[in-house]
Amino acid sequence: MTESAVRLVICDDHAVVRAGLLALLSSAPGIEVIGEAGNGPEAIALAERLRPDVVLMDLQLGGDMDGAEATRRITEFASPTPRVLVLTTYDTDADISRAIAAGATGYLLKAESPEELFAAIHAAAQGKTALSPPVAHRVMAQMRNPRPTLTARELDILAQLARGLGNREIARALHISEATVKTHLGRIYDKLAVDTRAAAVAVAKEQRLLP
Structure with missing residues (x-):
C-alpha cells in the first residue's frame, strides 16, 4: 500500500459480511483495511486507537449500541476525526436522518457496485458527501417537504x-x-x-x- 492509501476500519456484526468486504477491499486501489469490528463499542475502540481515515459502518448492529450511536461517538473524537461512511441495507427516512444527524459523511446501500463503494470510500476520506441514488432522492424529498427535525x-x-x-x-x-x-x-x-x-x-x- 502507498502512503496515500485510505486507512479503513470495517464495522459489521456479521462475520461473513466482514470477510466479504475484506476480500473485496483488499483488491481496491488506494484502500488499506487496518481493522475490523463486530459491534459498536469495538468500532469506537478501534477508531480511537488506530485513527483511520474512514470507518465503514453498518447501522443494525448486535448488542445495545447501533451504528448511528457508534457514528455519533466516533465523530466526536478530537482531531484527527475519522470520517464515517454508512454501508447498510436500510434506507428509511428515520435511518438516514439518524445517521446524518450523528455525523456520517456518507450513506451507501449494500446493493451498490464495488466500484461505487470504492469511490464512496475515497470521497468520504476527503470529507465529501457520498450518497446512494435512492438515499439522495429521499434526502431531496425531505428538503422539499421538511419534516420535524429531531436529534x-x-x-x-x-x-x-x-x-x-x-x-x-x-x-x-x-x-x-x-x-x-x-x-x-x-x-x-x-x-x-x-x-x-x-x-x-x-x-x-x-x-x-x-x-
Missing part, C-alpha cells in the same frame, strides 16, 4: 416509545437518567406538536421518522 438522541427515545417502553425502561436502555428522558420527551412533543406518547408515535410513523 439522534430524540430519535432514539422515539424508537423506544414505539416499543412501548416507559421512562425508566428507556433510561436503562439508553444509559441515561429518567430526568434526561423527560427533558427529551418534552422537546419531542413540542417538535411534533403533540401532548401524548401515543400521538408522538403516531405522528412519527406518519412522517416516516421511525424505521
Whole structure:
C-alpha cells in the first residue's frame, strides 16, 4: 500500500459480511483495511486507537449500541476525526436522518457496485458527501417537504416509545437518567406538536421518522 492509501476500519456484526468486504477491499486501489469490528463499542475502540481515515459502518448492529450511536461517538473524537461512511441495507427516512444527524459523511446501500463503494470510500476520506441514488432522492424529498427535525438522541427515545417502553425502561436502555428522558420527551412533543406518547408515535410513523 502507498502512503496515500485510505486507512479503513470495517464495522459489521456479521462475520461473513466482514470477510466479504475484506476480500473485496483488499483488491481496491488506494484502500488499506487496518481493522475490523463486530459491534459498536469495538468500532469506537478501534477508531480511537488506530485513527483511520474512514470507518465503514453498518447501522443494525448486535448488542445495545447501533451504528448511528457508534457514528455519533466516533465523530466526536478530537482531531484527527475519522470520517464515517454508512454501508447498510436500510434506507428509511428515520435511518438516514439518524445517521446524518450523528455525523456520517456518507450513506451507501449494500446493493451498490464495488466500484461505487470504492469511490464512496475515497470521497468520504476527503470529507465529501457520498450518497446512494435512492438515499439522495429521499434526502431531496425531505428538503422539499421538511419534516420535524429531531436529534439522534430524540430519535432514539422515539424508537423506544414505539416499543412501548416507559421512562425508566428507556433510561436503562439508553444509559441515561429518567430526568434526561423527560427533558427529551418534552422537546419531542413540542417538535411534533403533540401532548401524548401515543400521538408522538403516531405522528412519527406518519412522517416516516421511525424505521
